[in-house]
Amino acid sequence: MSPLAVVEKDRRGPSAYDVEAVRRDFPILSRMVHGKPLVYLDNAATTQKPQCVIDAVSRYYREENSNIHRGVHYLSEVATEAYEAARIKVQRFLNAPLFCEIIYVRGATEAINLVVSSYGRTHVGAGDEVIISAIEHHSNIVPWQMLCEEKGARLRVIPVNDRGELMLEEYEKLFNPRTKFVSLVHVSNALGTVNPVKEMIDTAHRHGAPVLVDGAQAAPHLPVDVQELDCDFYVFSGHKVYGPTGVGALYGKASLLKDMPPYMGGGDMIRSVSFEKTTYNDLPHRFEAGTPNIAGGIGLGAAIDYVTALGPERIAAHEHDLLVYGTERLSEIPGLRLIGTAREKAGVLSFTLEGIHPHDIGTILDREGIAVRTGHHCAMPVMERFGVPATARASLGLYNTRQEIDALVAGLHRVIRVFS
Amino acid sequence: MSGDLRELYQEVILDHSKRPRNFGALPQSNRRAEGYNPLCGDRITVYMLVEDGVVAAVAFEGAGCAICTASASMMTQALVGKTEAEVEGLFRGFHALVTEETALNADTSKLGKLSVFAGVREFPIRVKCATLPWHTMRAALENQAAPVTTE
Numbered sequence: 001m002s003p004l005a006v007v008e009k010d011r012r013g014p015s016a017y018d019v020e021a022v023r024r025d026f027p028i029l030s031r032m033v034h035g036k037p038l039v040y041l042d043n044a045a046t047t048q049k050p051q052c053v054i055d056a057v058s059r060y061y062r063e064e065n066s067n068i069h070r071g072v073h074y075l076s077e078v079a080t081e082a083y084e085a086a087r088i089k090v091q092r093f094l095n096a097p098l099f100c101e102i103i104y105v106r107g108a109t110e111a112i113n114l115v116v117s118s119y120g121r122t123h124v125g126a127g128d129e130v131i132i133s134a135i136e137h138h139s140n141i142v143p144w145q146m147l148c149e150e151k152g153a154r155l156r157v158i159p160v161n162d163r164g165e166l167m168l169e170e171y172e173k174l175f176n177p178r179t180k181f182v183s184l185v186h187v188s189n190a191l192g193t194v195n196p197v198k199e200m201i202d203t204a205h206r207h208g209a210p211v212l213v214d215g216a217q218a219a220p221h222l223p224v225d226v227q228e229l230d231c232d233f234y235v236f237s238g239h240k241v242y243g244p245t246g247v248g249a250l251y252g253k254a255s256l257l258k259d260m261p262p263y264m265g266g267g268d269m270i271r272s273v274s275f276e277k278t279t280y281n282d283l284p285h286r287f288e289a290g291t292p293n294i295a296g297g298i299g300l301g302a303a304i305d306y307v308t309a310l311g312p313e314r315i316a317a318h319e320h321d322l323l324v325y326g327t328e329r330l331s332e333i334p335g336l337r338l339i340g341t342a343r344e345k346a347g348v349l350s351f352t353l354e355g356i357h358p359h360d361i362g363t364i365l366d367r368e369g370i371a372v373r374t375g376h377h378c379a380m381p382v383m384e385r386f387g388v389p390a391t392a393r394a395s396l397g398l399y400n401t402r403q404e405i406d407a408l409v410a411g412l413h414r415v416i417r418v419f420s
Numbered sequence: 421m422s423g424d425l426r427e428l429y430q431e432v433i434l435d436h437s438k439r440p441r442n443f444g445a446l447p448q449s450n451r452r453a454e455g456y457n458p459l460c461g462d463r464i465t466v467y468m469l470v471e472d473g474v475v476a477a478v479a480f481e482g483a484g485c486a487i488c489t490a491s492a493s494m495m496t497q498a499l500v501g502k503t504e505a506e507v508e509g510l511f512r513g514f515h516a517l518v519t520e521e522t523a524l525n526a527d528t529s530k531l532g533k534l535s536v537f538a539g540v541r542e543f544p545i546r547v548k549c550a551t552l553p554w555h556t557m558r559a560a561l562e563n564q565a566a567p568v569t570t571e
């Protein structure tokens with residue numbers, strides 16, 4: 001059950017990051033695609049799952065399956081315990097002060113929508129302003145746009161420079177007494193930029209605005225500490241941190257959550273219901289209507305155990321090494337333009353090849369067994385800002401290797417040969 | 421290159437993608453439509469001059485992948501001199517060629533050079549790239565105002 005990589009790490013001493021051992025924890029990495037070994041470089045879209053996560057999900061269904069918080073019977077108790085234990089793992093993973101500040105959701109998208117619907121609708125009114133950045137994922141644009149439309153509020157956008165870094169001096173200028181909220185991506189999925197969120201949160205707080213941080217791409221790659229950041233909300237998706245799809249978490253400061261109206265009505269979120277009056281349940285259950293993704297939550301807990309055992313700092317160091325290597329190797333390719341060259345960057349290599357559409361790059365690489373994403377990466381404003389319809393994107397995970405970067409480079413030379 | 425890639429990126433297709441024919445606006449056109457494939461960002465405009473039910477000229481502009489650009493380029497060549505009914509027949513034939521193993525109710529025999537796109541079938545995700553110009557052209561014929569999207 002214990003992840004192979006971790007066992008081997010202990011044998012070799014804490015500093016060795018044995019990527020080959022890590023890879024053995026992920027069964028899918030040994031499969032072939034189109035007759036070639038899989039080179040999986042689409043980790044920003046979703047990550048692969050280690051055996052311990054697959055086992056946790058399947059053990060739940062084999063041995064523990066039942067509904068939670070509802071039964072007095074044995075299985076319900078076991079399932080409830082496992083599900084709530086996973087919540088505490090999420091709490092520790094983010095270093096949240098209280099377990100009741102962790103709300104299970106389907107993923108980053110739902111978490112943002114929850115905050116917009118519950119906090120946003122009660123605090124943002126006509127003429128108010130919400131600040132987001134030019135490098136947000138659509139899931140941190142559209143819900144705010146919908147809110148602004150509904151309320152007659154205004155969306156303000158922090159501009160980005162040619163390297164893909166937010167322009168902080170412009171950010172500061174966006175604030176005024178009507179600024180009611182700031183919602184910011186921690187790490188950009190399209191460019192890899194790591195935003196200086198701590199500094200940006202301080203700025204927002206000086207102006208009295210709470211901040212949501214979209215950590216969908218940060219949680220898998222960097223150590224996250226919500227107390228150090230002092231963010232008001234933090235969101236991430238389980239499937240991008242080596243856990244199952246359909247589960248994620250919202251962290252919110254209890255001081256804000258406790259006054260927020262429920263997001264959905266239904267079972268579990270209430271204390272008592274009569275046709276005259278319903279009393280809502282305590283945190284976090286008030287925001288968790290209906291039977292949740294129990295297996296997902298348990299699987300997420302296993303994923304967090306895995307990542308924690310490997311060590312978020314060591315994962316970040318490994319991926320940084322690959323990023324530096326990949327940046328160097330890709331820069332040698334004639335006609336290749338890297339989109340996103342921020343000084344603080346996480347494992348994303350977004351690029352275009354002169355005269356070759358990213359879609360064609362993706363198809364040819366696919367036949368080499370190399371999985372990259374091509375398109376606008378749900379960040380159309382970013383594409384527009386950099387004047388490209390789309391990019392090809394290789395995004396790194398904790399199991400990627402230098403050899404895989406070499407395979408990507410060889411694949412790109414093949415692409416160029418096809419079109420020469 | 422593997423066999424099906426070679427089928428997809430045939431010489432003719434690569435040639436048309438690098439040097440698209442009838443590329444640019446058509447000032448005298450009387451039909452026009454825009455097409456967009458949000459998945460990959462392909463975006464094209466098709467211009468047509470239709471006189472007495474016959475296609476007198478076709479052109480296109482926009483940015484697309486090799487398959488989309490080549491498909492648009494070869495389409496513009498195939499349509500000139502065709503009646504609207506013949507255009508519809510070609511549309512159906514082309515659609516059948518890139519989507520179905522055996523074309524049902526569609527005549528692929530008149531496709532001529534367009535048959536090089538048969539390789540697209542092996543790449544289901546790329547079918548929309550090949551058909552976007554054709555859908556856009558059809559919208560232009562109907563003088564549809566809203567842009568066509570493949571979604």
Ligand SMILES: Cc1ncc(COP(=O)(O)O)c(C=O)c1O
Pocket residue numbers: 044045106107108109110137139140185187188189214216217237378
């Ligand atoms: C930065 C960022 N935010 C939000 C999301 C949305 O995540 P999900 O689709 O898991 O809800 C993503 C996913 O791609 C992302 O990269």
